[in-house]
């Protein structure tokens with residue numbers, strides 16, 4: 011799915027459709043021409059509830075492909091996709107949805123400390139996750155479980171972090187997927203720094219598809235009000251960095267509505283910094299995939315930064331610590347439930363390809379198996395020794411850190427348990443409970 015449609019595997023690749031293999035049938039068929047844009051009123055506020063006419067959208071509510079002028083530059087990326095690609099995207103979204111639901115369940119059962127759900131944002135994350143090449147590098151926020159999955163990060167490593175048994179156990183360099191960042195917007199500065207490194211290594215604009223690299227950083231609508239995001243826009247623009255800024259506008263920053271962050275559509279901010287910005291329907295995986303491919307190629311080929319605003323909705327609470335019934339209307343959630351990204355792709359696959367129902371039930375069964383395996387994995391996790399918090403803080407040990415670690419361990423060892431044993435007794439097996 012990563013081949014450039016303008017190259018040897020371009021739109022002509024869809025000619026495989028002519029050879030009668032149903033799974034190879036191209037996506038360039040079964041079109042509709044437009045979409046109704048919804049304006050809704052919540053409380054006193056009147057706002058476009060689907061992103062408006064400037065939004066790039068490929069599948070309408072009935073599952074038909076949209077053909078219009080704004081989509082033209084992105085069409086080739088989707089025209090080459092086959093039904094098999096569509097099934098793969100559906101499967102990705104269904105598996106991460108199940109992974110996410112299991113995260114919430116595990117938190118409710120006391121197995122995880124916290125869980126930030128991505129429910130509703132599966133298409134946004136899979137769309138760009140599947141457009142990225144192995145050499146591209148992602149700097150996520152804390153909700154990018156779907157991107158992590160696309161980068162082959164072990165899902166148990168994500169759970170482990172929210173269980174508190176480690177601080178992120180995957181190797182960022184191996185997966186080209188940085189550690190999660192909780193400090194809002196901070197990852198964008200790190201991403202721009204990395205992109206400046208890519209420039210100094212000469213790994214962009216060479217024309218070599220296995221070398222040219224794009225950096226992607228993920229953040230929310232609320233993060234756009236942070237200095238870090240705006241500073242990274244400035245640095246990226248003046249240095250013409252190979253970076254894609256991927257904003258998931260899920261309408262809420264905890265309890266603050268999107269309208270509290272901006273007076274103009276967020277994608278339009280890019281223009282003031284000097285690079286392109288595009289708003290895409292974040293619940294339409296084909297649209298996100300196409301726009302992401304375009305933006306990534308833009309960055310890799312040396313044309314500078316690109317902002318994608320994926321217009322979506324946070325269906326779940328901000329995290330398991332939040333209760334959105336205190337600040338938002340359930341009618342709004344119901345409106346977005348109808349725009350479910352999985353249902354949208356499913357109706358497209360059914361309308362264009364008559365994908366058999368057994369495919370969808372098979373994916374559900376696979377998701378159940380994944381959840382059971384992950385649950386067992388979480389329940390088998392052991393607590394790390396307290397001293398492990400000092401590991402991996404610095405590349406090399408240094409005397410100050412060693413002294414701090416020794417003092418902490420001595421302090422920790424001074425506590426006694428209910429049987430009167432110190433932690434040291436327990437560790438050595440010499441206490442009353444031994």
Ligand SMILES: Cc1ncc(C[n+]2csc(CCOP(=O)(O)OP(=O)(O)O)c2C)c(N)n1
Pocket residue numbers: 153192193194229230231232233234260262263264324328
């Ligand atoms: C610098 C900083 N300020 C405040 C917070 C507290 N905080 C955590 S999440 C959040 C809202 C972020 O909203 P948004 O950027 O829209 O991302 P979303 O959670 O919707 O994905 C805030 C204010 C923080 N983590 N870091």
Ligand SMILES: [Mg+2]
Pocket residue numbers: 230231232258259260261262263264
């Ligand atoms: Mg948000």
